[in-house]
Amino acid sequence: MKRSVSSSGSRFPKSIFWIVLAVLLVTSGISVGIIVGMQEAEWAPIIQTHIMVFYWILASFILTLLIRARMKVTYDQPLQKISDATKRVASGDFSVRIDPIHEEGSQDYLDVMIHDLNAMIAELGSIETLKTDFVSNVSHEIKTPISVIQNYAQLLQSPDLTEQERNDYSRAISDAAMRLSSLITNILRLNRLENQKLAPSAVEFDLSSQLTECLLGYESIWEEKNIELNPEIEDDVRIRSDPELLTIVWNNLLSNAFKFTEEGGTVSISLKEDGDTAVIKIRDSGCGMSTETVKHIFDKFYQGDTSRATQGNGLGLALVKRIIDIVGGTVQVESTPGEGSEFTVRLNVNN
Numbered sequence: 413m414k415r416s417v418s419s420s421g422s423r424f425p426k427s428i429f430w431i432v433l434a435v436l437l438v439t440s441g442i443s444v445g446i447i448v449g450m451q452e453a454e455w456a457p458i459i460q461t462h463i464m465v466f467y468w469i470l471a472s473f474i475l476t477l478l479i480r481a482r483m484k485v486t487y488d489q490p491l492q493k494i495s496d497a498t499k500r501v502a503s504g505d506f507s508v509r510i511d512p513i514h515e516e517g518s519q520d521y522l523d524v525m526i527h528d529l530n531a532m533i534a535e536l537g538s539i540e541t542l543k544t545d546f547v548s549n550v551s552h553e554i555k556t557p558i559s560v561i562q563n564y565a566q567l568l569q570s571p572d573l574t575e576q577e578r579n580d581y582s583r584a585i586s587d588a589a590m591r592l593s594s595l596i597t598n599i600l601r602l603n604r605l606e607n608q609k610l611a612p613s614a615v616e617f618d619l620s621s622q623l624t625e626c627l628l629g630y631e632s633i634w635e636e637k638n639i640e641l642n643p644e645i646e647d648d649v650r651i652r653s654d655p656e657l658l659t660i661v662w663n664n665l666l667s668n669a670f671k672f673t674e675e676g677g678t679v680s681i682s683l684k685e686d687g688d689t690a691v692i693k694i695r696d697s698g699c700g701m702s703t704e705t706v707k708h709i710f711d712k713f714y715q716g717d718t719s720r721a722t723q724g725n726g727l728g729l730a731l732v733k734r735i736i737d738i739v740g741g742t743v744q745v746e747s748t749p750g751e752g753s754e755f756t757v758r759l760n761v762n763n
């Protein structure tokens with residue numbers, strides 16, 4: 413929220429003006445009285461001079477003390493509060509908030525500074541929480557496959573294992589290693605994409621072929637799960653974009669569609685050119701998602717159904733969203749629990 417500081421928002425205390433005026437008037441009046449009195453009493457000029465010098469030194473001293481007291485209230489105390497708060501923030505306490513000095517409506521620039529400082533501390537706190545959450549999520553995701561590897565490696569050491577057991581254990585180790593490797597690849601990708609400020613280098617390529625190729629990569633899965641496939645990919649849809657990044661998008665959306673669809677289900681993929689826009693839809697007849705899950709699917713490490721949490725790390729759709737933002741498209745989801753989900757990506761063909 414932007415705040416404006418009115419001209420009456422000056423910090424100069426009006427009381428100082430009145431204190432100085434009153435003290436000067438009173439002391440001048442008194443000094444005139446003293447001078448007249450001393451002349452009437454016919455005191456020696458040297459004594460009169462000394463008394464006046466002493467009088468003005470005393471008057472200046474009192475005036476300075478009064479101004480100092482006002483300045484302390486106006487500047488020192490609030491700045492001391494700000495300084496204490498920033499010290500606490502520097503030592504890692506992001507819960508501090510500084511109270512404004514004046515009520516809303518009669519605030520000056522120091523109140524605005526306090527308000528902005530509070531907003532800054534809150535923002536720093538949320539970044540810190542995000543960082544801590546990220547580190548604990550990564551550690552958790554790394555720990556799980558490592559303990560799987562550790563357990564199966566121990567089991568493999570047993571001398572009397574059947575051939576079947578030996579195969580099962582080594583497959584479990586290899587799956588866990590693959591999971592670790594895909595986790596690290598996704599984290600590195602996401603990190604690189606989050607730091608990428610510039611638009612990716614766009615080249616013209618055939619989106620129809622790219623989608624078909626990605627789809628073919630899942631042949632073994634749709635055969636194994638007996639999934640019916642409905643491809644409706646228009647031929648020769650050419651697009652100017654980053655092919656490498658878009659491959660990541662299709663692979664993540666397709667891998668989810670095949671992963672969350674039961675045996676005997678259906679997966680449809682369509683590509684249509686609608687004016688300047690390429691519309692890609694990936695639909696499945698899988699488990700679908702609740703409205704609550706849909707709200708979070710693009711968050712890092714979010715996995716809706718915990719029973720499936722062993723598959724993947726919840727980074728796929730975070731990557732998809734980031735890439736679609738970078739290439740300047742949109743991604744939308746429609747899903748009904750128990751019926752399936754549909755992801756729609758729209759991309760401008762001449763980026």
Ligand SMILES: Nc1ncnc2c1ncn2[C@@H]1O[C@H](COP(=O)(O)OP(=O)(O)OP(=O)(O)O)[C@@H](O)[C@H]1O
Nearest residue numbers: 668672700709715716717724725726727728729753
């Ligand atoms: N097609 C889908 N059908 C049902 N649920 C889905 C679908 N796509 C995504 N989800 C839900 O969204 C969550 C996040 O998806 P995302 O792709 O980010 O992670 P993941 O697939 O669990 O793991 P990863 O992609 O890292 O392997 C999933 O765990 C799942 O709950």
Ligand SMILES: [Mg+2]
Nearest residue numbers: 668724728729
């Ligand atoms: Mg996924």
